[in-house]
Amino acid sequence: METLIIVVIIFGLLVSIHEFGHLIVAKRSGILCREYAIGFGPKIFAIKKGETVYTLRLLPIGGYVRMAGEDPETFEVKPGQNIGIYLDTHGNVCRIVSDHLEKYPDARFLTVEQCDLENELCLSGYEDEDAPLTRYAINRDATYVADNQDFQIAPRDRQFSSQSLLARFLTIFAGPFMNLLLAVIIFIIYFSIQGVPSDAPQLGNVIKGYPAEKSGLVAGDRIVQIDGKQTNSWQDIVNYVSKHPKEKVMLTFERNGSQQQVELITGQRKAENGKAEGVIGVYQPTRHSLIGSVGAGVSQTYYWVKMELVGLKMLITGGFDLNKLAGPVGIYHATGEVVAQGLFFVLNWTAFLSVNLAVINLLPLPALDGGRLMFLIVEALRGKPVEPQKEALVHFIGFAFLMLLMLLVTWNDLQNLFSR
Structure with missing residues (x-):
């Protein structure tokens, strides 16, 4: 139940921020927004504020902003009526x-x-x-x-289709942009509390039961040398230790202004490439800085955007293991594991999912924001919009394809879940 509540909160946050981006830019562009909805299906709650109805719907699987002019106006007064x-x-x-x-x-x-x-x-x-x-x-x-x-x-000038090309582009782009902005903010909060990773040759928190803790090393110790080789950065420590799994190493460290030495035998773990690498059980050192937290938040968001694009490239070129592709069930299961590890892991996971939602939505696929942006780019190149009927047909086909893909991914999730 705890996992379910956390999942609903996380996805509610991601969807509401995404749709809020569409809503706020649309309103500033003069577009009439009839409804701001979180979820699909029957209404659970609705309140009208100004010209917009804000609704919460039964199925927490997305949301939308219903803008005048995106679809033909449903209200019509006919002669003789x-x-x-x-x-x-x-x-x-x-x-x-x-x-x-x-x-x-x-x-x-x-x-x-x-x-x-x-x-x-x-x-x-x-x-x-x-x-x-x-x-x-x-x-x-x-x-x-x-x-x-x-x-x-909705007078003609209040409709989405009547706005300038730039206004429509920014209105659509605002949703994914808000998810990227949310990720940056969450990472800034995370680094403000946990500290910004430092490359100083110093030990962060020491993990109980690992070689560093058993040998008497503590957080704050500055590693000067390893086996007589000078260390100038945290990466120097990682590079040397990782190449010597289950080996005896001599660490020269500085504590309270004096140098000491300690000998220990490194531990071992399996790296992502399948090879064994050495570990001593310490975290990277951190420092607290508001400016540093902002920079780290932006950098971390950029890193995950880049990793998402690399993953998509591998998916297209065939270098990605499809069994690792996760859908709603897989994300739910992964969220449960993250929740068990604590609040800071939940923050990181939420930011990652926000980046994921932004990148996926910007893909040039029909029915996604990226697909709609592609039609606007085509309009800019042609000098006139694509016929509404043709665009609607393409989006319908794209939506059907996405639903089929969702079913396949969910089936893959279930198989992976029950095979554990």
Whole structure:
């Protein structure tokens, strides 16, 4: 249960930050955002603030910002339709009701002759059979009633598709960017608490039960020489010790201004390349610095972006073991293992997942942010947008492919889980 709660919190954070990026840039670009949703499926909670409805939905597997103009407007008033309207103090239409008119006895009723909710913002109709045609201007902020809730109309200049190419590009790009920014912030917090790794030839925390601790070495000891060879950095220590697994080495160290020597036998562990490497059981030294924490946060985020791209390249070229590819089940299982190791590991894991979400979303694949950005780049090169029907078809095919890939990866997760 603890793992489930942590997973929901982590993914809720990643998704909400991602969608917030889309939302805030869209609003600043003048785009009408109808809904900011976390999750999919039935609504659990909804609150309307300004012109946007903020919802929490049942299935915690993503989220979205519903922007006017991304899809054809669902509300349409047709000639001959009976509607109810409300007027503002200037006599302009400020609210339109198209069904269940009996619930709105204080509305002004009329049969529609013509209605334009996007360009001219005007409405004309007859209040009864013998009445003359009446024409009304529609307030730009007018609302219509749907599902017992008021939604704002979307004039053409408030729609996503009507914005400049740059505004649309930044709106889409803002989601992945916010995930990268979140990763940087989390890493800064992590390094501010844990300290920034230092390359000084000094010992960090000493692990109990390992050769360094058994020989009396403590955190802060400065290693001057190993087997008579000068050490000038932490990397010098790592390089020498790793090449001498289960061997006797002589360390010359400095403590409280005086030099001492100690002899120990290194331990051994298996490196990533499968070969044995020596260890003595110490962590890298750290230093506390706000500027250093910021630099380390940016560097660590860049490192994981680079590793993600290397992994994707290997996946394409065939150098990646597909059995290591993890989906929702695999991530859930890995999160459980991370939770067991403590808060700082959870912070690192959250930042890594945030980078992963950003990079994956920027891939030029249909249905992802990267796919939408590719269509905008094509539009810039062509000088005109791709036909909406063709773009929608490509995104639909891409979404179907992603769902199939998700099923395959989940099946792979389950096989790996039960084979342990």
